[in-house]
Amino acid sequence: MKRPRAITPAAHYGEQFHALLARNNGGEPPALQAQRQAAYDRFMAQGIPTRRVEAWKYTDITRLAEEVFLPIDPTGVAPQATAHLPLCHEGDERLVFVEGILQPGLTHRPDGSALQVSPLSSASESIAEDSGEPSDNPFVALNSACWRDGSILEVPPDQKLGHRVHVLFLHAAHSEPSVIHPRLRLRLGRHAETQVVVTYASLGDGPCLNNVCLEVELDEGAQLALAQAQILNVASTHLGFTRVSQRRDSSLSSMDFHAGSALARHELTVALNGEGATATLNGLYAVKHRQHVDCHTCIEHQQPNCSSRQLYKGILGDRASAVFDGLVRVHPGASGTDGEQMNRNLLLSGDCQANAKPRLEIANDDVRCTHGATVGQLADQELFYLESRGIDPAAARDMLSRGFAEEVLYRLKDRALHGDLHAVLDRFFEEDDEQG
Amino acid sequence: MDAIADRPKEYKYGFVTDVETEKFPKGLNEETVRAISARKNEPDFLLEFRLNAFRWWQEQEPPRWAHVEFPPIDFQDIHYYAAPKSMEDAPQSLDDVDPELLRTFDRLGVPLHERERLAGVAVDAVFDSVSVGTTHQDILAEMGVIFCSFSEAAQKHPELVKKYLGTVVPPRDNFYAALNSAVFSDGSFVFVPKGVQCPIDLSTYFRINASNTGQFERTLIVAEEGASVSYVEGCTAPMRDENQLHAAIVELVALDDASIKYSTVQNWYGGDEEGRGGIYNFVVKRGRCEGARSKISWTQVEAGSAITWKYPSVILKGDDSVGEFYSVALTNNKMQADTGTKMIHIGKNTSSTIISKGISCDQSKNSYRGLVKVTPGASGARNYSQCDSMLVGDGCEANTFPYLEIHNKDAVIEHEATTSRISDEQLFYLQSRGLDSEAAISLLVNGFCKEVFKTLPLEFSVEAVKLLEMKLEDSVG
Numbered sequence: 001m002k003r004p005r006a007i008t009p010a011a012h013y014g015e016q017f018h019a020l021l022a023r024n025n026g027g028e029p030p031a032l033q034a035q036r037q038a039a040y041d042r043f044m045a046q047g048i049p050t051r052r053v054e055a056w057k058y059t060d061i062t063r064l065a066e067e068v069f070l071p072i073d074p075t076g077v078a079p080q081a082t083a084h085l086p087l088c089h090e091g092d093e094r095l096v097f098v099e100g101i102l103q104p105g106l107t108h109r110p111d112g113s114a115l116q117v118s119p120l121s122s123a124s125e126s127i128a129e130d131s132g133e134p135s136d137n138p139f140v141a142l143n144s145a146c147w148r149d150g151s152i153l154e155v156p157p158d159q160k161l162g163h164r165v166h167v168l169f170l171h172a173a174h175s176e177p178s179v180i181h182p183r184l185r186l187r188l189g190r191h192a193e194t195q196v197v198v199t200y201a202s203l204g205d206g207p208c209l210n211n212v213c214l215e216v217e218l219d220e221g222a223q224l225a226l227a228q229a230q231i232l233n234v235a236s237t238h239l240g241f242t243r244v245s246q247r248r249d250s251s252l253s254s255m256d257f258h259a260g261s262a263l264a265r266h267e268l269t270v271a272l273n274g275e276g277a278t279a280t281l282n283g284l285y286a287v288k289h290r291q292h293v294d295c296h297t298c299i300e301h302q303q304p305n306c307s308s309r310q311l312y313k314g315i316l317g318d319r320a321s322a323v324f325d326g327l328v329r330v331h332p333g334a335s336g337t338d339g340e341q342m343n344r345n346l347l348l349s350g351d352c353q354a355n356a357k358p359r360l361e362i363a364n365d366d367v368r369c370t371h372g373a374t375v376g377q378l379a380d381q382e383l384f385y386l387e388s389r390g391i392d393p394a395a396a397r398d399m400l401s402r403g404f405a406e407e408v409l410y411r412l413k414d415r416a417l418h419g420d421l422h423a424v425l426d427r428f429f430e431e432d433d434e435q436g
Numbered sequence: 437m438d439a440i441a442d443r444p445k446e447y448k449y450g451f452v453t454d455v456e457t458e459k460f461p462k463g464l465n466e467e468t469v470r471a472i473s474a475r476k477n478e479p480d481f482l483l484e485f486r487l488n489a490f491r492w493w494q495e496q497e498p499p500r501w502a503h504v505e506f507p508p509i510d511f512q513d514i515h516y517y518a519a520p521k522s523m524e525d526a527p528q529s530l531d532d533v534d535p536e537l538l539r540t541f542d543r544l545g546v547p548l549h550e551r552e553r554l555a556g557v558a559v560d561a562v563f564d565s566v567s568v569g570t571t572h573q574d575i576l577a578e579m580g581v582i583f584c585s586f587s588e589a590a591q592k593h594p595e596l597v598k599k600y601l602g603t604v605v606p607p608r609d610n611f612y613a614a615l616n617s618a619v620f621s622d623g624s625f626v627f628v629p630k631g632v633q634c635p636i637d638l639s640t641y642f643r644i645n646a647s648n649t650g651q652f653e654r655t656l657i658v659a660e661e662g663a664s665v666s667y668v669e670g671c672t673a674p675m676r677d678e679n680q681l682h683a684a685i686v687e688l689v690a691l692d693d694a695s696i697k698y699s700t701v702q703n704w705y706g707g708d709e710e711g712r713g714g715i716y717n718f719v720v721k722r723g724r725c726e727g728a729r730s731k732i733s734w735t736q737v738e739a740g741s742a743i744t745w746k747y748p749s750v751i752l753k754g755d756d757s758v759g760e761f762y763s764v765a766l767t768n769n770k771m772q773a774d775t776g777t778k779m780i781h782i783g784k785n786t787s788s789t790i791i792s793k794g795i796s797c798d799q800s801k802n803s804y805r806g807l808v809k810v811t812p813g814a815s816g817a818r819n820y821s822q823c824d825s826m827l828v829g830d831g832c833e834a835n836t837f838p839y840l841e842i843h844n845k846d847a848v849i850e851h852e853a854t855t856s857r858i859s860d861e862q863l864f865y866l867q868s869r870g871l872d873s874e875a876a877i878s879l880l881v882n883g884f885c886k887e888v889f890k891t892l893p894l895e896f897s898v899e900a901v902k903l904l905e906m907k908l909e910d911s912v913g
Contacts (some may be wrong), residue, residue, distance in 0.1 A: 009621070022598055047505035054501070058841075061764045079491060115696075172541060216800075289793075322676040335830070345842070347842070349845055350812070350844065350846070352845065352846045353810070353841070353842065354841075354842045355839070355840060355841045356839075356840040356842075357837070357838065357839050357840070358836075358853070359835070359836060359837050359838070360835060360853060361833070361835045362825065362827065362833060362834045362835065362855050363832070363833045363889075364827070365827035365828065365829060365832065365857040366857065367827075367855055368832070368855070369853075369854070369855040370852070371853050371854070372850070372852045373838070374848075374849060374851070375842040375847060375848075375849040376847065376848040376849065377845045
């Protein structure tokens with residue numbers, strides 16, 4: 001008997017959903033309620049995919065069919081804690097969500113900021129995955145059904161924000177497993193320019209299912225530097241979904257950073273819908289113990305003369321495992337496409353696993369596309385060179401591993417974030433040294 | 437025939453040979469399987485092997501995951517056994533073979549006669565489902581090399597067949613492997629004993645002639661310790677409007693220090709411009725480097741078939757074993773190819789090389805799909821993969837689906853792929869030097885495929901170049 005392709009989610013998903021509807025008590029517009037219901041039906045129809053589904057070949061989430069994660073209400077995170085919030089800096093425009101609910105007390109809006117922030121529930125148009133076909137990822141549908149709070153961030157046309165925007169999704173609970181459905185929509189008007197950091201972090205040590213849905217729209221000529229840093233505690237599960245839609249001559253620079261969670265999965269889809277759009281996707285994952293990380297990227301070259309650049313690097317230790325599944329799809333009309341994709345994995349232990357699936361689907365002859373993938377350990381010659389210069393072996397390994405990561409991180413124009421992510425990596429390597 | 441001669445650019449091997457054929461009725465059930473086995477007078481273990489495979493096959497669904505499209509195959513609408521009728525009386529030597537058959541093979545350029553010895557190739561020719569003649573048997577016998585049809589091997593060397601059959605591709609490996617294991621009709625068997633370097637290239641030529649038949653041949657090559665052999669296969673079929681199924685299995689076993697080189701020039705009929713007709717080429721090819729320091733090398737030039745769906749693979753079990761895969765896959769008209777390789781690293785210090793060149797023209801789809809797997813015990817594994825695609829025309833597709841599964845930190849794995857087209861600048865440069873456009877394209881394509889062609893035996897390398905030129909003439913310019 002073959003294993004099924006999907007498992008029916010346990011009854012508690014339905015109970016949670018209906019509890020949410022009851023709690024809103026008809027306070028939401030009927031259209032929104034209908035969207036939630038449709039999304040919930042889609043989730044139930046899709047079920048939890050097993051490893052027989054190609055997109056989940058290397059990542060087993062079937063335990064989520066049974067495991068119970070309950071939505072909880074935020075307990076007070078004192079305003080003075082802001083100084084201790086991860087990756088935060090003076091001068092940021094800051095939105096803080098705790099357990100998925102926006103905390104006005106922790107939010108900081110600089111005077112005269114051009115950024116327009118409105119609650120997702122006030123959106124006049126459809127909420128659920130409006131920027132494209134519904135995803136075949138059931139957790140996106142679950143997010144559309146169950147999100148409790150969210151924001152729409154808009155940068156008006158021709159505005160260039162001088163400061164960075166930092167959105168934090170925090171999980172503060174200590175004990176029982178809880179679920180958060182962060183949802184954010186980001187819109188840049190024509191020729192608008194901004195820099196956005198989204199951080200997913202744990203303040204407590206309780207397990208959390210962090211099920212993110214992020215939708216980004218870039219109008220003509222808009223420029224966005226988007227970084228997502230996932231540093232949840234190692235008891236948590238992170239399921240991320242980001243969909244970007246780009247119009248003519250817009251440009252996206254994305255940094256996808258994963259160092260947390262027992263299991264993390266991120267699907268990043270970029271549709272280049274206008275001529276001359278460019279997308280640069282950088283990614284870095286550093287995992288150890290029994291952590292598992294799975295990065296899916298998909299770039300749809302729909303229009304002529306677009307270019308995409310991808311560099312995803314991973315550092316794996318102990319019994320960790322990683323997946324990179326990248327797809328560059330060139331549609332028939334997309335002549336003049338220039339696509340590059342590279343995935344490199346550094347294995348620090350004999351028990352870790354790296355899986356790579358760098359894919360190209362090309363239906364136009366006027367393209368230049370390359371991709372590559374490598375898996376290996378530190379080169380003996382490089383270690384030897386450093387040791388011959390008087391550097392002890394542990395330090396040499398450390399230098400080379402950091403150098404490996406730096407190839408991705410130095411691309412960050414945001415120096416503050418660059419320093420923050422290095423600090424996260426420092427902890428990653430330090431624990432290693434203690435063990436070793 | 438004249439009509440075809442007037443259209444030299446079309447499929448050159450599209451003629452039908454008028455020989456009387458004996459076919460089993462259409463359809464597949466346990467009786468068909470028993471009848472095939474009985475007709476070949478097989479030992480009991482083979483019948484059991486077939487029946488086990490058949491019973492499992494009945495419970496399976498055909499796989500649909502490949503990046504190809506075709507209507508569901510009606511497995512009951514196929515003749516599972518077709519043999520030229522004159523074979524009934526089992527020819528004792530080539531002189532007894534139906535002259536019409538021999539003329540067919542002459543027309544295909546396959547030298548069946550001993551006098552062609554200078555060609556330096558021993559040939560086993562398979563016509564529809566049965567082997568019609570094997571040349572150079574005596575020279576090979578002197579060296580102790582067994583090279584004969586599969587049926588003959590089952591009669592004369594049942595112990596060898598029993599020992600190795602299904603050890604590389606088990607009958608339950610997949611849907612089409614099970615189908616083949618149940619109904620395979622004939623094929624080639626090669627056994628190179630310990631320490632013997634096979635002095636000449638061995639070759640099988642496959643020809644599908646009868647209509648509505650499926651061809652299910654099975655090749656088994658065993659190289660004992662220190663032995664080496666080079667094996668070449670070629671394939672053609674007539675032009676017909678309906679699709680025909682070809683589901684073969686090739687198994688290679690290399691013991692310590694043995695080396696097997698397997699080259700294919702596949703030119704089954706690929707259908708017409710509208711995508712009518714052509715062969716469905718669903719083949720399972722796999723080699724196992726059983727012994728230490730053994731080597732298996734696959735070279736394939738895939739230029740035909742409506743659908744090509746195969747992944748010649750190597751299981752690198754022995755320490756220090758080596759696997760290689762060199763491929764050129766050309767698709768034109770509405771052909772579809774989903775092909776590549778699997779390299780499974782198990783032993784220590786194993787290495788593999790993958791060079792794949794895909795050329796897609798017209799409305800065709802050409803996909804590379806490959807797996808490099810390094811198991812936890814395979815320390816020191818090394819792989820280099822390069823997959824280049826060339827697109828000719830804006831209606832075609834070129835896809836690359838590599839899978840890398842690395843479970844050992846000592847592994848060094850590199851994968852690269854590029855996609856490009858013949859650029860106007862390159863063409864202009866060559867034409868400005870006095871080459872006409874066809875010669876220029878041919879030069880560029882040959883340059884693109886050079887790394888693969890140079891691994892083919894010389895005569896086949898020449899054939900491959902000509903084949904590609906012929907196919908490209910229609911598609912370019």
